[in-house]
Amino acid sequence: DARVTQTPRHKVTEMGQEVTMRCQPILGHNTVFWYRQTMMQGLELLAYFRNRAPLDDSGMPKDRFSAEMPDATLATLKIQPSEPRDSAVYFCASGLGHRTDTQYFGPGTRLTVL
Amino acid sequence: AQSVTQLDSQVPVFEEAPVELRCNYSSSVSVYLFWYVQYPNQGLQLLLKYLSGSTLVKGINGFEAEFNKSQTSFHLRKPSVHISDTAEYFCAVSSTGTASKLTFGTGTRLQVTL
Numbered sequence: 001d002a003r004v005t006q007t008p009r010h011k012v013t014e015m016g017q018e019v020t021m022r023c024q025p026i027l028g029h030n031t032v033f034w035y036r037q038t039m040m041q042g043l044e045l046l047a048y049f050r051n052r053a054p055l056d057d058s059g060m061p062k063d064r065f066s067a068e069m070p071d072a073t074l075a076t077l078k079i080q081p082s083e084p085r086d087s088a089v090y091f092c093a094s095g096l097g098h099r100t101d102t103q104y105f106g107p108g109t110r111l112t113v114l
Numbered sequence: 115a116q117s118v119t120q121l122d123s124q125v126p127v128f129e130e131a132p133v134e135l136r137c138n139y140s141s142s143v144s145v146y147l148f149w150y151v152q153y154p155n156q157g158l159q160l161l162l163k164y165l166s167g168s169t170l171v172k173g174i175n176g177f178e179a180e181f182n183k184s185q186t187s188f189h190l191r192k193p194s195v196h197i198s199d200t201a202e203y204f205c206a207v208s209s210t211g212t213a214s215k216l217t218f219g220t221g222t223r224l225q226v227t228l
Contacts, residue, residue: 031214
């Protein structure tokens with residue numbers, strides 16, 4: 001049963017520290033999405049990639065967030081420096097890149113910044 | 115640009131009762147529509163999607179939705195709910211063009227009680 005995996009599942013850190021979240025998309029999927037979910041804002045799209053190239057990162061605070069795909073099996077989302085307002089659940093999803101396709105979500109990384 | 119409105123933030127219902135979760139969308143072009151479900155502490159998973167053809171779409175776990183173009187709606191229904199249906203439900207619309215980005219609604223919390 002192919003699944004999207006995310007690590008770590010939980011992360012508690014102090015303000016100012018660097019945070020790196022990792023995602024392994026389903027093998028064969030060429031599109032990866034990063035979402036952030038909070039009670040106040042709901043589900044927000046931060047960035048997404050197709051064939052490892054960033055297509056849209058307009059939802060991401062550019063000064064502190066960065067997203068990359070070093071290879072087809074790994075996507076990373078980095079926050080440096082982290083702030084308390086970054087506390088949220090971060091989801092990665094992957095798909096085959098067409099408008100009709102299903103997005104397959106990982107279990108999320110719950111980030112708490114103290 | 116597309117948008118999705120889920121008017122009900124919470125829907126309480128008794129077990130075995132029918133339920134309808136409302137979703138309205140706004141778009142200047144034809145759309146694809148999706149319902150995703152999020153169980154506690156999990157990522158989202160696809161319930162069903164409307165691409166074309168029959169306006170009544172059947173999904174997993176006994177859910178169905180009806181696409182109504184004139185009313186720009188895509189309401190989700192289930193004739194008899196179970197305790198295990200307690201979850202957050204998200205309606206989403208695909209973006210135009212070649213991208214596979216989804217625009218999500220704010221979600222409806224379905225709370226099923228005995």
